Amino acid sequence: MPDKNMPEFAAKLIDWHGLHGRKNLPWQNTRDPYAIWISEIMLQQTQVSTVIPYYARFLQRYPDIGALAAASLDDVLAQWSGLGYYSRGRNLHKAARRIVEDHGGKFPDKADAIQGLPGVGRSTAAAIAVFAYGKRHAILDGNVKRILARYFGMDGYPGVKTNERRLWEKAEELLPDPGGAGMGNHIEVYTQALMDLGATVCTRARPKCAVCPLREGCLAFRESRVRELPMRRPGKRLPERKTSLLILIRQGKILLEKRLPAGVWASLWCFPEMPGDEDTHAYCNRCFNMEVGLLPPMDEFHHTFTHFRLKIRPLPLQVVSLSPEIAEGDAGVKWFTPDEALGAAIPAPVRKLFARIDDSRTVSRVLWHSSYSLEHAK
Ligand code: SF4
Known part of the structure; x- marks a missing residue:
């Protein structure tokens, strides 16, 4: 009392x-x-x-x-x-x-x-x-x-x-x-x-x-x-940025890249990010030494940070061929099954995208069941 x-x-x-x-x-x-x-x-x-x-x-x-x-x-x-x-x-x-x-x-x-x-x-x-x-x-x-x-x-x-x-x-x-x-x-x-x-x-x-x-x-x-009460934050329009996230699929796994220790999503595992207007084939070839086939696009979505809104364009891709180094992965990139990825340190939008992959019939079919006969090491 x-x-x-x-x-x-x-x-x-x-x-x-x-x-x-x-x-x-x-x-x-x-x-x-x-x-x-x-x-x-x-x-x-x-x-x-x-x-x-x-x-x-x-x-x-x-x-x-x-x-x-x-x-x-x-x-x-x-x-x-x-x-x-x-x-x-x-x-x-x-x-x-x-x-x-x-x-x-x-x-x-x-x-x-x-x-x-x-x-x-x-x-x-x-x-x-x-x-x-x-x-x-x-x-x-x-x-x-x-x-x-x-x-x-x-x-x-x-x-x-x-x-x-x-x-x-x-x-x-x-x-x-x-x-x-x-x-x-x-x-x-x-x-x-x-x-x-x-x-x-x-x-x-x-x-x-x-x-x-x-x-x-x-x-x-x-x-x-x-x-x-309490009164809401006075209306403020956040600036918008855009990015494309590459969903690179191979043998039931997806490639994630570890972000640098500073900045957005520091030290977390993310889908590789591709800047604005790059050509997807050229980018995958240049950055990952990889040939890819485009899968049907997935819907864009927004993620809100404190100071900006990020418009995310998910690009599902089937890996057709790749170099042995990328196939094995290293400290910076790694192939994850969806279950492994969900147990790793991944940020909220990556988690959200995994749920969408599960909902997308075409992408999940490629992830789980497709034939990989086209694939070969360079
Ligand atoms: S303190 Fe909150 S819950 Fe209690 S009377 Fe006031 S407004 Fe209602």
Whole structure:
């Protein structure tokens, strides 16, 4: 039970958590900062139900900071396969090595130092400091921004710096009182309650205001503005880029190329990319020393990055002849069955394309059943 002198907002949340909050998630009931850190990073942009099996596998493979720091980046990215936003996996790996080098392998216990790790922002650092060390810090992830913007009836898009600063101020003002009798583990329960309320009650679509413990004080509810808050990002048209992805098929396998360690899809396995208006035959010949036959085209689709939209033209191709070096593959290119590819570190559009290959009768027939009698080594 919360202290009776605790500010109403925190007291109501803590009471509500006692009845409805989540208390047995795999990363709860531990003070291990490493395990809490992994869960907080995985939970960024990914739902709890998706994270649970990944979290268990990841901790089994890398039970502590030393194991993660000693792993190869390729191995870490392969473990991340299917979870998306691979920069999170890259940053975890980089941060583990930094903890070993700069902190003697001991996870830092101050929010400032935690925030200095790659991939850890202010809110994530605060959550780790709360759950691992019981420190009194405010969090402000997307769910909390939504709750506060509604509760205080705040106009303006929360991503704008000045609005975000106001939300941080509110988040700090609302924290349960520090120290003293009754503080107990309130900060952890309060923080978890905010997260749970955002995930299960004050959701983006169709919030359940009727059962919300904050309803009485919520301005958006009282003024019937729940649907309009928080305000959307002001309309901004992203520039569009175009690319063609080559789906090179041979003996039930598809050629993927490993991207460079920096830039878009860094260190991930992708279909080879062909610039704009190149002739496909000439390009495959020049870059891969390969003769190809064109298969019926597949539909174009878009993938949206933060700063641009990529229009992707998939080009399915049957390999007719190729050099022995490419046939064997090397560190930069490799032939994958679809199952192998889906278990490797591949970005979301490549995963999406594999699903489309499965749906395309002609392409999947070539992939699985066609005769390869035309094929021969050069
Ligand atoms: S009353 Fe509705 S809008 Fe307000 S905090 Fe609760 S769920 Fe969110």
